[in-house]
Amino acid sequence: MKGIVEVEKLQTFYVLEYMGKKKTVKAVNDVTLSIPENEIYGIAGESGCGKTTLLKALFASIEPPLQLFEGKVSYLIKGNFINALTLNGKEKRELRWTYISYIPQGSMSVFNPVKKLKVTYLDFLESHVRGKAGRELLSLARHHLEQLGLSPHILDAFPHQLSGGMRQRIAIALSTLLKPQVILADEPTTALDVVAQRAVLQLMRDIQKELKNTFVLVTHDMGIHANITTSMAIMYAGKIVEVGPTQEIFSNPLQPYTQFLINSLPRIGDKSSKKSVPGAPPSLLNPPSGCPFHPRCPEVSDLCQDKMPALNNSTHKHKVACWLRREPSV
Ligand SMILES: Nc1ncnc2c1ncn2[C@@H]1O[C@H](COP(=O)(O)OP(=O)(O)OP(=O)(O)O)[C@@H](O)[C@H]1O
Ligand SMILES: [Mg+2]
Incomplete structure (x- = not known):
């Protein structure tokens, strides 16, 4: 079954010019995703892996110096799939404001400070x-x-007179004024204390229940995904490496990268030492060949260095892009 947002082979590259030479940042690199209706859908991944760029591309709103923009982003609106990337300016504005709403990273940027x-x-x-x-x-x-x-x-x-948590809630409230079918929220709880985080999450839950719409929630915080999302995608170096129901991803993570993300979460009473992901995320100017996680992967094989595996096409909702696990074992 198709989702309310369908993303096919999306590429969003920033082309920069540095000392007379062109360089390409492959921020979103061949992403295919199906985001279901009527749920909170999570997108997780380390800083710099392309989450914000993906969300901006979903909103068909990408700033210069972007040069390369390929693929398809379509929304199921009133029974029809509309390709958001091929609309003209007026149609795009209508789609954005009436059916899709976007809460950018950092609530201050939503409001006019003066x-x-x-x-x-x-x-x-x-x-x-x-x-x-x-x-x-x-x-x-x-x-x-x-x-x-x-x-x-x-x-x-004035915006500066509110606490960060309150400002974030007002940004979310503003985004729901026209009852959009899809709300794209970029790190709405980052930099908030746990009490303020809880209030923001509760507000999102309440709104989703009331409108029966779809929230696409980007956060690097796996605890929040576990808490609030129904299904989710794991992003690494501009690519989606695992998708599935959140509970299954947490109970049976398949990609070694996802396993690291989940195993590093603290658990009450567990005093064992936590293993963080070894090494550092790759530069998106020159991502590694094959699976981009291979230089950090403890289970790397020759194949992983040569070719990027696609997300497996199992009929099961839980899919992984990993040569070691072509079929989920659940
Ligand atoms: N306007 C831009 N011009 C050039 N490069 C950009 C631009 N915006 C983002 N990038 C680059 O694209 C890559 C992905 O950035 P992005 O902001 O999408 O990551 P992110 O996953 O949202 O990170 P974070 O978790 O820190 O918010 C990074 O290498 C970043 O430097
Ligand atoms: Mg971001």
């Missing part, structure tokens, strides 16, 4: 809701915040 939050809310509403006066729109904004259990008084605050 304007009160109500101005941001009003600007947003005025450009999307026709035929309503400012006062009506403001009461809509107040009502929306109240519905989400947030105090409408914060509309009178």
